[in-house]
Structure formats: structure tokens, C-alpha cells
Amino acid sequence: MNVIQKIEPLRTRLKSQKLAGETLALVPTMGALHEGHLALVRRARDVADRVVVSIFVNPLQFGPQEDFARYPRDLAHDVQLLADLGVDTVFAPTVEDMYPLGNSWTRVEVTTMSTVLCGRTRPTHFAGVTTVVSKLFNLVQPDFAVFGEKDWQQLSIIRRMVADLNFPVTIIGVPTVREADGLAKSSRNQYLSPEDRLRAPALYRGLQQAQSLYQAGERQVEALIQAARGIMEEAGIDPEYLEIVDPVTLEPMPTPLDRPARMATAARVGGARLIDNIGLG
Numbered sequence: 001m002n003v004i005q006k007i008e009p010l011r012t013r014l015k016s017q018k019l020a021g022e023t024l025a026l027v028p029t030m031g032a033l034h035e036g037h038l039a040l041v042r043r044a045r046d047v048a049d050r051v052v053v054s055i056f057v058n059p060l061q062f063g064p065q066e067d068f069a070r071y072p073r074d075l076a077h078d079v080q081l082l083a084d085l086g087v088d089t090v091f092a093p094t095v096e097d098m099y100p101l102g103n104s105w106t107r108v109e110v111t112t113m114s115t116v117l118c119g120r121t122r123p124t125h126f127a128g129v130t131t132v133v134s135k136l137f138n139l140v141q142p143d144f145a146v147f148g149e150k151d152w153q154q155l156s157i158i159r160r161m162v163a164d165l166n167f168p169v170t171i172i173g174v175p176t177v178r179e180a181d182g183l184a185k186s187s188r189n190q191y192l193s194p195e196d197r198l199r200a201p202a203l204y205r206g207l208q209q210a211q212s213l214y215q216a217g218e219r220q221v222e223a224l225i226q227a228a229r230g231i232m233e234e235a236g237i238d239p240e241y242l243e244i245v246d247p248v249t250l251e252p253m254p255t256p257l258d259r260p261a262r263m264a265t266a267a268r269v270g271g272a273r274l275i276d277n278i279g280l281g
């Protein structure tokens with residue numbers, strides 16, 4: 001496995017693989033890898049001949065008061081995990097490699113979908129994500145790119161960007177990998193105190209409660225939201241948002257629900273801001 005920091009050697013290596021007719025899958029990450037990321041890598045390995053994993057904590061997607069500085073970083077450990085999984089290339093650039101001095105901060109933004117849900121409290125976040133993912137697509141030129149459903153809004157926005165800008169890449173979504181008690185695996189779970197770690201699974205329990213009601217026939221949006229909120233509030237969690245949206249456009253769903261939808265939430269639990277979502281129908 002090659003670990004590459006600089007753009008030119010990355011391009012040289014991938015070009016020779018492309019010339020040999022090999023297909024390539026990209027798994028973009030911010031490192032501090034866990035089983036969620038590894039599920040994406042396994043999926044990438046299943047669909048393509050070669051797998052590139054990028055590890056880059058992208059400053060452009062963090063707000064000024066957010067956790068860029070303290071975001072967990074452990075490249076040596078990440079590299080070891082990926083070597084065991086048969087990854088070909090790890091691309092781990094520095095901030096200066098990706099955003100060199102003199103650049104004009106050119107941005108890629110999927111406008112409407114970036115201002116809803118998480119976009120309300122993270123107004124510059126998704127433009128940061130779509131800009132860096134566009135750069136990674138241009139650098140790696142993958143046939144496939146794999147993202148987690150845990151970040152449902154991110155996945156939907158990237159699908160929209162690829163369609164709108166005609167990127168020649170197939171986007172693959174992978175279901176959320178969870179802890180035994182249901183909490184979605186996330187690098188930011190490290191920020192939870194032992195007490196908060198015990199409360200955090202209520203986020204998913206709330207979503208599951210709404211899903212059970214849906215499966216029993218409930219179609220009123222407000223009833224489904226109240227059911228989920230009740231479970232979260234019992235655990236002392238006050239969600240930043242809890243909404244039922246169209247799974248593709250992220251627009252609010254009319255009540256009663258007449259087609260499949262996604263329930264999405266974000267909440268601050270102690271020192272961590274957690275997100276989760278579930279399918280309805």
C-alpha cells in the first residue's frame with residue numbers, strides 16, 4: 001500500500017493504473033477510522049479493482065467555532081487498518097497541498113440543499129464538503145466513490161452535485177454501521193463523557209420509535225416527530241432539528257406521508273454534536 005501526500009505522485013500512480021484498464025473506487029474520509037469507514041472500504045473493494053482512501057481533515061467545512069483543531073487525528077493507526085484491508089493507495093495531503101497559498105478559494109456549492117437540516121447551524125459546511133469532494137474527484141478521477149448513509153444530507157448533496165456538474169463517477173451509499181446499543185459509529189463519539197455515552201443511543205431509539213409507528217400505519221408527520229422527540233427528551237436530549245424530508249431533495253414532506261421519506265436529526269450530547277437518520281417506507 002502506498003501512502004502519498006503530494007498531488008503529482010498521486011496523479012502519476014493513478015494514471016498508470018487507469019492505463020492498465022483498472023477501475024478505481026475512492027473513499028473520502030477525515031481519518032480517525034472506525035468500523036463505519038471500514039465498511040465503505042470493503043464496499044469499494046467489492047466494486048473496483050483498486051481502492052484509494054483519502055484522509056484529510058478539511059478546514060473549509062468547519063465553522064469558526066467548530067472542532068477543526070481538536071478533531072481526532074491518528075494517521076499511523078489509520079494506515080495500519082487500511083493496509084490490513086487491501087487498500088492500494090492512501091492519499092493524505094496537508095492543508096497546504098490542498099489549498100496552496102495564492103489560491104482564490106474557488107467554491108462548489110449545491111445551493112438549496114445546503115441550507116436545510118444541518119445547513120441551518122452550519123451555513124458554510126456543505127460548500128466546504130462539495131468543494132473538497134470536487135477536488136478529490138478531479139485528482140483521483142474515480143469510477144466509483146463511496147459515502148456513508150450516516151451523513152444522509154451529505155450523500156444526497158453529493159449525488160445532486162454529481163448530476164448537476166456531470167462528474168463521470170458513480171456514487172455508492174453504504175448503510176450506517178452502529179454500536180451494539182444502536183449509536184451510529186462516529187469519530188466524534190470520542191468527545192462523549194461516560195454519562196453522555198449512555199444517553200446518546202436515545203437519538204437512534206427515538207428514530208426507531210417513529211419507524212415502528214410508521215410501520216404500524218401512522219402517516220401524520222407531527223405524530224411521528226412527537227414520538228421520536230419523546231424518547232430523546234426522556235434521555236435529556238433536545239434535538240437541534242428533527243424532520244421528515246424527501247430522501248432525494250431533502251424538502252419537507254407534506255402530511256400525511258404518501259411516499260417513502262427520511263427522518264433526520266442532529267443533537268448536541270455533552271461535548272459532541274451527533275447526527276442520525278432512518279428510513280420511513
Ligand SMILES: Nc1ncnc2c1ncn2[C@@H]1O[C@H](COP(=O)(O)OP(=O)(O)OP(=O)(O)O)[C@@H](O)[C@H]1O
Pocket residue numbers: 028029030031035036037039040146147148149150151174175176177178184185186187188189
Ligand atoms: N457509522 C458509519 N457508518 C457508515 N458510514 C460512516 C459511518 N461513520 C462515518 N461514515 C462515513 O465515512 C465517511 C467519512 O466520514 P468521517 O471521516 O467524517 O467520519 P465520521 O465518523 O462521520 O466523523 P464525524 O465525527 O466527523 O462525523 C463519510 O462518507 C461518512 O458518511
Ligand SMILES: CC(C)(CO)[C@@H](O)C(=O)[O-]
Pocket residue numbers: 028029030056058061129132133151154
Ligand atoms: C466527505 C468528507 C471526507 C469531505 O471532507 C467529509 O465530509 C466526511 O468525512 O464525511
Ligand code: BAL
Pocket residue numbers: 061062151
Ligand atoms: N462526516 C461529516 C464531516 C463533518 O461533520 O465535518
